Amino acid sequence: MTTTTWAGAHTPIQDGPGGYTGVEATPEWAEEIRRLARERNATLLAHNYQLPAIQDVADHVGDSLALSRIAAEAEEDTIVFCGVHFMAETAKILSPAKTVLIPDERAGCSLADSITADQLREWKADHPDAVVVSYVNTTAEVKGLTDICCTSSNAVDVVASIDRDREVLFLPDQFLGAHVKRVTGRQNMHIWAGECHVHAGINGDELAAKSKAHPDAELFVHPECGCATSALYLAGEGFVADDKVKILSTGGMLDAARATGAKQVLVATEVGMLHQLRKAAPGVDFQAVNDRASCPYMKMITPAALLRCLQEGKDEVHVDPAVAERARQSVQRMIAIGNPGGGE
Numbered sequence: 001m002t003t004t005t006w007a008g009a010h011t012p013i014q015d016g017p018g019g020y021t022g023v024e025a026t027p028e029w030a031e032e033i034r035r036l037a038r039e040r041n042a043t044l045l046a047h048n049y050q051l052p053a054i055q056d057v058a059d060h061v062g063d064s065l066a067l068s069r070i071a072a073e074a075e076e077d078t079i080v081f082c083g084v085h086f087m088a089e090t091a092k093i094l095s096p097a098k099t100v101l102i103p104d105e106r107a108g109c110s111l112a113d114s115i116t117a118d119q120l121r122e123w124k125a126d127h128p129d130a131v132v133v134s135y136v137n138t139t140a141e142v143k144g145l146t147d148i149c150c151t152s153s154n155a156v157d158v159v160a161s162i163d164r165d166r167e168v169l170f171l172p173d174q175f176l177g178a179h180v181k182r183v184t185g186r187q188n189m190h191i192w193a194g195e196c197h198v199h200a201g202i203n204g205d206e207l208a209a210k211s212k213a214h215p216d217a218e219l220f221v222h223p224e225c226g227c228a229t230s231a232l233y234l235a236g237e238g239f240v241a242d243d244k245v246k247i248l249s250t251g252g253m254l255d256a257a258r259a260t261g262a263k264q265v266l267v268a269t270e271v272g273m274l275h276q277l278r279k280a281a282p283g284v285d286f287q288a289v290n291d292r293a294s295c296p297y298m299k300m301i302t303p304a305a306l307l308r309c310l311q312e313g314k315d316e317v318h319v320d321p322a323v324a325e326r327a328r329q330s331v332q333r334m335i336a337i338g339n340p341g342g343g344e
């Protein structure tokens with residue numbers, strides 16, 4: 001248990017296995033969060049998978065690429081990253097002179113954990129001339145061994161920017177890798193067999209059953225999903241019209257939501273996404289393909305954790321300066337490639 005209290009909180013903040021609890025997201029809480037953020041000259045960034053209350057109190061909500069770009073240009077002294085650890089670490093790599101805070105440093109990522117720096121060193125030794133493309137969901141050390149980082153919204157553009165004769169090592173997500181390989185038609189691309197346990201759990205059978213039950217619905221599918229291939233199969237076999245299947249990053253889903261003419265959309269990604277989609281297109285019925293697809297790490301950023309973070313200046317994110325130096329170029333290349341206005 002921490003000692004933090006606030007006049008609006010009726011119980012002290014508790015620490016437990018799922019993170020900090022004991023504070024409700026009331027309008028008074030939101031006002032206090034905004035006041036503390038101003039006091040610290042902090043900007044609050046929230047990923048699309050955050051709890052709705054955290055998204056609503058943030059200055060910016062977006063996908064990984066949009067938030068990295070905002071973090072790189074932020075004028076405030078402090079960046080509070082409501083997301084998972086690799087995202088806050090990326091902000092620190094881009095802005096080493098700023099204070100970067102994450103409301104709970106235990107918010108990790110199963111995908112980032114699926115490759116270590118030593119494993120990447122070994123893989124590179126087997127392919128010494130290959131260009132290494134790492135998804136941003138990796139540790140700072142892995143980024144330091146990478147030529148270009150990418151996110152789901154610019155992975156295709158990043159790989160397409162590489163000389164077609166060069167071999168590519170793509171890591172760590174096998175489903176995003178398969179999507180990029182399919183779209184670019186590139187044969188000399190080796191893909192690491194990692195996965196995100198939340199997206200991998202959204203499977204093809206569920207998608208097929210849902211789309212059969214809602215034949216007029218569009219499908220928005222995140223490329224990290226185990227069902228991305230099934231979605232294209234459904235389209236290929238004529239079960240769903242080709243133009244109804246869209247493989248998109250979380251920011252891409254928002255752009256597509258604003259543009260859609262469909263009455264109903266089935267969404268295959270982490271359930272936090274539904275909040276921004278419903279705000280972006282209130283007339284559309286958005287349904288989760290798997291409503292249990294909730295990322296336990298993203299959900300560790302609770303109202304209590306954010307309050308503690310702003311009150312105590314915790315948890316501060318540090319990246320070894322030598323590691324950050326090696327990683328910076330690969331991250332800067334990432335933010336330079338792809339649609340500069342998208343994702344928010």
Ligand code: 13P
Pocket residue numbers: 048062063064065137151152153196224248249250251
């Ligand atoms: P994007 O916001 O880049 O689509 O990332 C999805 C994700 O899984 C982040 O953890």
Ligand code: SF4
Pocket residue numbers: 049084108109110111112137196197198199270295296297298
């Ligand atoms: Fe990592 Fe998956 Fe959670 Fe995104 S949804 S943070 S990829 S575990």
